[in-house]
Amino acid sequence: MSTDAPYSMPAAAVGRNQAFVLGGFLAHHEAVIRYDLSASECQPLSLASLLEAASPEHLALWSAMDLGYAHPQGTLGLRTAIAGRYRTITPTQVLCCAGAQEALTCVAEALLQPTDHAIVVVPIYQPSETAVTSRCAVSGVPLEPDARWRLDVDRIARAIRPNTRLVLINFPNSPTGAGIAPETLADLVALCRKHGLWLINDEVYRAIGSDPDQQQVVDLYERGISIDALSKSFGMPGLRVGWIACRDETVLALAMNAKSGLSSCLARPSEALAQMALRRAPHIIARNRDLARANWSRLLPVLARHGERFEAPAANGGVLAFPRYLGPGRADAFAATLVREAGVLVLPSSLWHSPLAAVAADHIRIGLGTAACAPAIAALDRYLAAA
Numbered sequence: 001m002s003t004d005a006p007y008s009m010p011a012a013a014v015g016r017n018q019a020f021v022l023g024g025f026l027a028h029h030e031a032v033i034r035y036d037l038s039a040s041e042c043q044p045l046s047l048a049s050l051l052e053a054a055s056p057e058h059l060a061l062w063s064a065m066d067l068g069y070a071h072p073q074g075t076l077g078l079r080t081a082i083a084g085r086y087r088t089i090t091p092t093q094v095l096c097c098a099g100a101q102e103a104l105t106c107v108a109e110a111l112l113q114p115t116d117h118a119i120v121v122v123p124i125y126q127p128s129e130t131a132v133t134s135r136c137a138v139s140g141v142p143l144e145p146d147a148r149w150r151l152d153v154d155r156i157a158r159a160i161r162p163n164t165r166l167v168l169i170n171f172p173n174s175p176t177g178a179g180i181a182p183e184t185l186a187d188l189v190a191l192c193r194k195h196g197l198w199l200i201n202d203e204v205y206r207a208i209g210s211d212p213d214q215q216q217v218v219d220l221y222e223r224g225i226s227i228d229a230l231s232k233s234f235g236m237p238g239l240r241v242g243w244i245a246c247r248d249e250t251v252l253a254l255a256m257n258a259k260s261g262l263s264s265c266l267a268r269p270s271e272a273l274a275q276m277a278l279r280r281a282p283h284i285i286a287r288n289r290d291l292a293r294a295n296w297s298r299l300l301p302v303l304a305r306h307g308e309r310f311e312a313p314a315a316n317g318g319v320l321a322f323p324r325y326l327g328p329g330r331a332d333a334f335a336a337t338l339v340r341e342a343g344v345l346v347l348p349s350s351l352w353h354s355p356l357a358a359v360a361a362d363h364i365r366i367g368l369g370t371a372a373c374a375p376a377i378a379a380l381d382r383y384l385a386a387a
Contacts, residue, residue: 020126022351029336034343035376040174042208042235042288042319042369045277053283054276062272070265072256074243078271081278082243086226087219089245095252096271098263100204100229100242103255104168105131105262107225107244110254111198112136116165119156123352123359124170128202132168133356140356145363148314149178149322153187160191166198172209175352175365177313177320179211189221200225204242207233207285208292208369209318218245225251232319234277234284235369241266241274288369292319295368295377302381309384319369322349324362331362342383344376 026038054062061077073079074096083091097103105127112118112135120132122140132138139159143149156167167188171180180188192199201217203226217224229242246252277284296315303312303323311324325331325348332348339345349363367373 021353022126022347025347025351029339029345032339032343033345035379036345036370036372037366037376037380038345038347039367039370039372040320041232041237041367043291043371044235044238045284047273050273050276050280053280055279058272058276058279061275062269065268065272067268070268070271072260072265074266075268075271078241078266078275078278079243081275082228082245085228085278085281086216086245089218089247092249093218093245093247093252095244095246095255095259096266097242097244097259098240098266099231099237100202100227101125101127101131102259102262103227103229103242103244104128104200104202106255106258107200107227107246107251108132108135109258110251111166113165115163117161117163118165119159119167120356121151121156121167121169122354122357123173123175123349124168124354125174125202126352126354128168128170129354129356132166136165138356140354142357142359143173143176143178145324145360149173149176151180151184151188153184153191156188157191160195160197164195164197166200167192168200168202170202171214172205172211172316172318172320174205174320175347175349175363176322177205177209177316177318179209179214179316182211182214185215185217185220189217189224192223193221196223198223198225200227202227204229204232205318205320207281208288209233209316211317212285216245218247222247230274230277232369233288234281235288236273236277239270239273239277241270288319289317291371292317292368295319295373296321298374298377299366299368302377302384305381306384319367321366321368322363323366324360325364326362331364335364338380338383342379344379344383346380 079091079094116136218226226245231237309327
């Protein structure tokens with residue numbers, strides 16, 4: 001496939017058949033990538049380092065483990081470790097899934113009927129949006145780009161219909177990196193409680209976000225559902241361990257029914273390794289936070305030197321930067337030229353285009369969670385200086 005022209009999005013389909021635009025963009029440019037500034041996760045953790053730091057009990061579990069089927073809900077040890085990350089739930093209120101996307105898909109299947117209506121805050125990961133739009137009518141509420149991607153709760157209130165069933169949010173947000181102010185989240189919870197709506201938050205960046213003490217919605221609200229995983233903040237996407245935290249065990253049972261049509265259970269090795277990782281959570285998150293902080297300190301001076309090209313974002317403490325592109329042409333054309341001529345991959349915000357509401361197309365998303373960022377940021381600087 002030629003990479004001489006900017007990637008153009010296929011014609012939008014409806015529901016489950018909509019093309020995965022981000023995946024298509026990555027596949028289109030894969031052959032010429034030398035410096036990756038697109039990664040959404042933190043630095044991957046090695047198996048050796050995880051096992052080296054494991055407790056004797058976890059090493060014994062690892063050595064004695066057989067490779068049969070695991071419990072469909074997740075092993076009790078893993079669910080206990082996950083429940084310990086929340087204030088209000090027990091292990092019976094956790095359902096383990098093969099990643100956060102499966103978790104969200106199962107929740108949407110459990111809660112939504114074709115006659116329902118849902119509200120989705122955008123921008124958001126396209127498959128997450130599709131998990132909802134494929135099941136019922138949906139209204140989109142955009143974050144406000146000129147207010148540091150603030151959520152306007154009044155816009156959600158105006159979108160509510162008599163048949164509205166749930167609100168889906170993603171904070172800290174991908175691709176913008178924006179957090180949600182505690183008072184805004186409290187207002188949103190109050191609105192959902194008033195109307196009896198479910199509030200689902202994809203919280204996969206919470207531990208590494210600008211406010212790691214941000215409360216999870218499952219702890220704030222009896223109809224709050226928290227989706228999380230080890231993929232982003234922990235840097236362990238290869239384990240494929242995600243989960244649903246929900247106080248309503250009837251909803252969890254419906255979600256497990258949906259999960260049975262996707263993956264019957266997690267892999268036993270993934271469950272054991274996940275328990276080791278959760279035990280080491282403070283150390284792993286601190287390591288990843290230090291790496292992200294160092295990469296922010298590399299990126300911001302580069303953007304400042306090339307202020308005619310970029311409006312630099314404020315450092316948000318997380319792993320996602322979302323500068324506005326000010327240069328000639330479109331942001332997606334710049335991204336295509338950058339990877340073609342310099343081998344540096346960044347992601348244009350047009351990849352988060354949504355049929356639900358307008359998403360600003362003049363930004364690029366840069367991932368700052370990996371060790372590979374240092375040479376990639378240097379390569380970006382050289383390219384901009386020579387352009």
